Amino acid sequence: MIVIKDLTKIYKLSNKKKAELKTKDSEKVAVNGVSLEAHPGEIYGLLGPNGAGKTTTLRCVATLLKPTKGEITVCGFDSVKEGKKVRDKISFLTNEIKLDPHFSASYMFDFFGGLHGIDEEVLANRKADFFKRFDILDFQDKKIEDLSTGMKQKAAIAVSLVHDPEVIIFDEPTNGLDIITARVVTDFLRELRDAGKTIIVSTHIMSEAQKLCDRIGMIIDGKKVAEGTLEELLESESAEDLEDAFFKVYKRIKGEDKIS
Amino acid sequence: MxxxxxxxxxxxxxxxxxxxxxxxxxxxxxxxxxxIYGLIGTLMKSMNSDITEHRDVVTIVNAPASFKETVKATGYDVMASVAYTDASSYTTNKSQYRDDVENGALDLLVVFDEDFDEAFNAYAKNGDRIPSIDVFYNSTENYSSKAHNVFNTLVANSYRQALQTVRFGDLERLEVFSVNEELIEKEAKxxxxxxxxxxxxxxxxxxxxxxxxxxxxxxxxxxxxxxxxxxxxxxxxxxxxxxxxxxxxxxxxxxxxxxxxxxxxxxxxxxxxxxxxxxxxxxxxxxxxxxxxxxxxxxxxxxxxxxxxxxxxxxxxxxxxxxxxxxxxxxxxxxxxxxxxxxxxxxxxxxxxxxxxxxxxxxxxxxxxxxxxxxxxxxxxxxxxxxxxxxxxxxxxxxxxxxxxxx
Incomplete structure (x- = not known):
């Protein structure tokens, strides 16, 4: 279970960053007072355009960033004060965090299993199970640097789940994957949900969110602007599909002219 | 941990x-x-042995008879290829000799005063002229440097001692005292x-x-x-x-x-x-x-x-x-x-x-x-x-x- 209460994250901007963002402000509010809950047995989707604050929110949950204001608890543990315990409960997957390319998937699985203090026998059984499910067996001893993008992603997913975490956080889970690997990933997420895990994903792909997520929170400019099941969102926005609903919300927040 | x-x-x-x-x-x-070190070692070794084995080319001008005897006695005439020449030929080709030393064709040029023997014999008291030997060599040429060293230590020193014996008879009177040296070193150092x-x-x-x-x-x-x-x-x-x-x-x-x-x-x-x-x-x-x-x-x-x-x-x-x-x-x-x-x-x-x-x-x-x-x-x-x-x-x-x- 993830509980985010009034999360605000403000970045201080260096002069270089200011120039990059073409702004004179010395601060950027990446996330502004976001509150949400993700429960066991559901996939919660954070939907929003690039730069809306999805990744920052997920990184705060994963203890990699500290909230400027507000608090986050994961399975009852505070993300700042009990970071180690939170990290033991979660799996966090994002494109920017990768496995060491010099080692094989098998070695990395054992290494992270060791860091999580998993019993060797349990680890061996879990490895056999995951590697079979993700079709990793054939390349399990190959160096990760020699694997294709899809293979790397499969290996990364297997390794991130080495400690059978209660909470799974996925930042853009299918980004850069071919449709077959993407399908393997989304199917597996559904399976994990059915096994009672708490899952939170971020995405900007409407069709993916529509098919995968049980509840969706829309984020625009760091603020949560809508939340609900697909049906609830479609009804409240009188929309035909999620994309339609999203643009209606977006226009309301940003104004008509911002879209065209 | x-x-x-x-x-x-x-x-x-x-x-x-x-x-x-x-x-x-x-x-x-x-x-x-x-x-690297093996190569440097081998190269230096072959360079050193080449220098040692080289027969020095030496020209001696106006050599007195007594000097020629010393050259023979020390075996220098066997070790090096020694050519004697007189003052007139030296004066005519002076710049040629110098050029030869400079470009390595000649390893050593030794020039005695024309009146070396006379000056030596005429010396009577402090202030009288002493005869001299001019030695020309090239320190940028390995062969020449070595020829200079060998000439100084082997031939010039022996000739000086020979003439000192003629003048003083007993060399020990001249030496006055001897210095005995003993090295005391820590084995570890x-x-x-x-x-x-x-x-x-x-x-x-x-x-x-x-x-x-x-x-x-x-x-x-x-x-x-x-x-x-x-x-x-x-x-x-x-x-x-x-x-x-x-x-x-x-x-x-x-x-x-x-x-x-x-x-x-x-x-x-x-x-x-x-x-x-x-x-x-x-x-x-x-x-x-x-x-x-x-x-x-x-x-x-x-x-x-x-x-x-x-x-x-x-x-x-x-x-x-x-x-x-x-x-x-x-x-x-x-x-x-x-x-x-x-x-x-x-x-x-x-x-x-x-x-x-x-x-x-x-x-x-x-x-x-x-x-x-x-x-x-x-x-x-x-x-x-x-x-x-x-x-x-x-x-x-x-x-x-x-x-x-x-x-």
Whole structure:
């Protein structure tokens, strides 16, 4: 279970960053007072355009960033004060965090299993199970640097789940994957949900969110602007599909002219 | 610290399970050292023997009969190809002779005063003219330099003594007294000059250079590739990650640096043999001095690894890290060079605690067979303090989201 209460994250901007963002402000509010809950047995989707604050929110949950204001608890543990315990409960997957390319998937699985203090026998059984499910067996001893993008992603997913975490956080889970690997990933997420895990994903792909997520929170400019099941969102926005609903919300927040 | 142990194991596996890395880090340096010093030794040996075997080409002008006798008596006419000539032919071709010496066609030109014998015989009292011999040689030509040496020590000295005997009869009256010399040296200090001058400098440079590439890649490289962040997600403290990284990197780079130093020490005699110098004296290495040397080297390496890590973690990528570390390398080299000229003088004990400089001085003391407990302890305290500060700073950097995630 993830509980985010009034999360605000403000970045201080260096002069270089200011120039990059073409702004004179010395601060950027990446996330502004976001509150949400993700429960066991559901996939919660954070939907929003690039730069809306999805990744920052997920990184705060994963203890990699500290909230400027507000608090986050994961399975009852505070993300700042009990970071180690939170990290033991979660799996966090994002494109920017990768496995060491010099080692094989098998070695990395054992290494992270060791860091999580998993019993060797349990680890061996879990490895056999995951590697079979993700079709990793054939390349399990190959160096990760020699694997294709899809293979790397499969290996990364297997390794991130080495400690059978209660909470799974996925930042853009299918980004850069071919449709077959993407399908393997989304199917597996559904399976994990059915096994009672708490899952939170971020995405900007409407069709993916529509098919995968049980509840969706829309984020625009760091603020949560809508939340609900697909049906609830479609009804409240009188929309035909999620994309339609999203643009209606977006226009309301940003104004008509911002879209065209 | 279970997490740190696992990280150490993984980092060591990265190097020791990779045959290519084992070869480039541990085997190639040794082969290179032996190849380089062996080649230098062989080349110098063949150059020296070529010089020794060369028959000097010497022209002697106006040689008195007594001198010709000395040349014969010393066997110089056999050793060198000696040509005698007279004053008139010399005067006509004077510039030609000088040119020959300059371009190496003639190794030595010796010109006696025309009235050498008369002047010698006419000498009666202080202030009278003494006859002279002009010697022309070329110090930029190896053959000429050698011809000059041989002529001075063998022929000129013998001729001077022969004439002194003619003038004074008894040479001992002239010598007045003799000086007896006896060398009293510590066995452990003999032949250590080279090591104690060069080794501290070499060790400092080798340690830094072997730590540099490895650490920049393991810290800035991993940060750039996004693999360091995967470790930050593990349920272990940041300090454990830092300790794991630093210890493993130190082990690998110490081993690599030791391979360099040991192969250098053993390959050195191959070069010295060629130079005609004595071998390297390693008798200063006992159990106590060996341990002192090892402790200093290991801690110095940990210092370098910590320093490079602290810089690497703050850098955006490996390129930035390398450019930030380059000036530090120069400072380290300068500290090493300074120790080459600091030997001998008494120094305040605190100076040995100065990282790098003080450490290199202690290595110098150990290598010259004169280890001192006080300076050794000062250096260890200085090193441990500096390492602790750097480890603290690196851990802080690992905790900083601005540094780790550019947030």
């Amino acid at each position: 279970k997490g740190a142990k696992r990280i150490i194991k993984k980092e060591l596996a990265r190097v020791f399970k990779d045959k290519k890395l084992i070869f480039t880090m541990f085997i190639m340096p040794a082969i290179l050292m032996f190849a 003999k032949g250590t000059e080279f090591l104690s001058t060069m080794l501290p400098y070499m060790i400092v440079i080798m340690l830094f250079s072997s730590a540099m590439g490895l650490t920049v890649d393991a810290i800035a490289g991993e940060k750039e590739r996004g693999t360091l962040a995967s470790m930050l997600l593990a349920p272990i403290s940041r300090t454990e990650i830092v300790v794991g990284k630093l210890v493993s990197l130190s082990i690998i780079s110490t081993l690599s640096a030791l391979v360099y130093c040991v192969s250098m020490i053993f390959a050195m005699p191959m070069m010295q043999e060629g130079m005609g110098a004595g071998g390297v004296n390693l008798s200063f290495i006992g159990i106590d001095t060996g341990l002192m040397l090892l402790a200093t080297i290991v801690l110095m390496n940990l210092l370098f690894v910590s320093l490079i890590s602290a810089v690497s973690i703050c850098a955006k990528d490996t390129k930035t890290a390398s450019s930030l570390i380059a000036p530090m390398y120069i400072v380290v080299i300068m500290a090493g060079v300074m120790t080459m000229f600091a030997g001998g003088s008494e120094m305040a004990i605190w100076k040995y605690a100065i990282p790098v400089y003080g450490n290199a001085l202690v290595v110098q003391q150990i290598c010259s067979g004169e280890p001192q407990l006080g300076s050794f302890l000062a250096t260890i305290v200085g090193l441990v303090a500096a390492i602790a500060i750097l480890v603290g700073l690196t851990s802080k950097a690992f905790n900083s989201e601005k540094i780790m995630f550019n947030a």
